[in-house]
Amino acid sequence: MPEFRQEPLSGRWVIIAEDRAARPSEFVSQPTRRAKERCPFCAGNEEETPDAVAIYPAGATWQVRVIPNKYPAAVPPGDTCSKEMNCEGDRRVASDLSQSMAPASCVARAGVGVHEVIIESPRHVASFSELTDEQAHCSFLAYRDRLRMASHNSQLAYGLVFKNCRGGGGATLEHVHSQLLATSIVPNEVEQELRSTSRHFEQRQQCLVCSLLDEELSARARIVAETSRFVAYCPFASRFPYETWIVPRQHLSRFESAATNLFAELTQLVRAHVDSLEHLFPDVAYNYWIHTAPFHVACEDYFHWRIVLIPRVTTQAGYEWATGSFVNPVAPESAARKLREG
Ligand SMILES: [Zn+2]
Numbered sequence: 001m002p003e004f005r006q007e008p009l010s011g012r013w014v015i016i017a018e019d020r021a022a023r024p025s026e027f028v029s030q031p032t033r034r035a036k037e038r039c040p041f042c043a044g045n046e047e048e049t050p051d052a053v054a055i056y057p058a059g060a061t062w063q064v065r066v067i068p069n070k071y072p073a074a075v076p077p078g079d080t081c082s083k084e085m086n087c088e089g090d091r092r093v094a095s096d097l098s099q100s101m102a103p104a105s106c107v108a109r110a111g112v113g114v115h116e117v118i119i120e121s122p123r124h125v126a127s128f129s130e131l132t133d134e135q136a137h138c139s140f141l142a143y144r145d146r147l148r149m150a151s152h153n154s155q156l157a158y159g160l161v162f163k164n165c166r167g168g169g170g171a172t173l174e175h176v177h178s179q180l181l182a183t184s185i186v187p188n189e190v191e192q193e194l195r196s197t198s199r200h201f202e203q204r205q206q207c208l209v210c211s212l213l214d215e216e217l218s219a220r221a222r223i224v225a226e227t228s229r230f231v232a233y234c235p236f237a238s239r240f241p242y243e244t245w246i247v248p249r250q251h252l253s254r255f256e257s258a259a260t261n262l263f264a265e266l267t268q269l270v271r272a273h274v275d276s277l278e279h280l281f282p283d284v285a286y287n288y289w290i291h292t293a294p295f296h297v298a299c300e301d302y303f304h305w306r307i308v309l310i311p312r313v314t315t316q317a318g319y320e321w322a323t324g325s326f327v328n329p330v331a332p333e334s335a336a337r338k339l340r341e342g
């Protein structure tokens with residue numbers, strides 16, 4: 001029987017419809033494509049990319065290398081207008097109803113931001129599950145440090161670290177990497193979560209994510225894995241089959257403030273999870289991202305960071321695009337059970 005569920009952070013409705021045909025065996029896994037051409041992210045080809053802004057471990061042969069994105073979705077803060085940015089001087093290009101964001105000196109469509117690529121291994125591998133312990137650890141150090149660096153810039157409002165793995169996950173290069181995109185805008189999804197979590201805090205003096213985590217730990221039905229510091233579970237109103245949140249047990253708003261000693265457990269958990277997914281769906285495309293607080297909003301009491309991980313085993317169709325609601329053919333209770341077994 002289909003069931004409507006509402007996700008309390010986003011307010012988004014999800015229809016859990018398990019009878020709707022999609023058994024795991026019916027999913028089509030994405031074929032692995034090994035790069036045929038010379039890969040700019042492989043060790044030895046560094047001259048084909050912009051110079052590194054950071055390498056890990058520092059002062060040694062790199063295991064993780066951070067470079068500016070060659071094709072950025074946003075321009076660095078402080079850059080002035082240029083013809084390439086479509087600047088039309090002082091002429092307003094947006095109407096009163098259509099806002100455009102621009103540096104203070106310009107009303108053109110210049111998106112201010114930082115867009116970096118975190119290359120997570122010198123070897124040509126595709127997935128987080130193929131990293132060594134050191135590469136996995138250095139990747140999370142890089143996520144934190146680069147996010148922290150961006151947070152110090154008053155022109156930037158939000159930073160998102162995200163991974164697109166394999167073509168079906170939106171990766172244009174197969175070589176394992178993640179990205180940091182820090183922008184002068186706060187994404188709508190995060191704005192909405194600020195509203196719902198601050199309201200919950202005002203009413204109950206509790207963090208909504210801490211409360212949800214307590215509920216999940218009592219119910220047990222959707223727990224995938226636990227460590228002393230983190231819990232991985234499939235949320236009650238999962239948008240997608242096998243959507244998983246990895247939540248720190250300790251209340252902390254900002255991933256960029258995370259202590260280094262969290263990362264051994266965290267990387268192990270992420271890798272074990274990706275392993276399970278790839279066991280269920282060989283060569284599956286997936287995305288993960290770090291959902292963290294906006295840089296300059298005082299929301300320490302009620303915002304709680306997490307990692308969201310979504311394998312790409314279904315596609316969004318007309319209903320999802322039209323409504324922002326989702327039909328999920330795998331109940332999170334079933335997904336968590338399969339992941340625990342996987
Ligand atoms: Zn490569």
Ligand SMILES: [Zn+2]
Nearest residue numbers: 207210251304
């Ligand atoms: Zn919390």
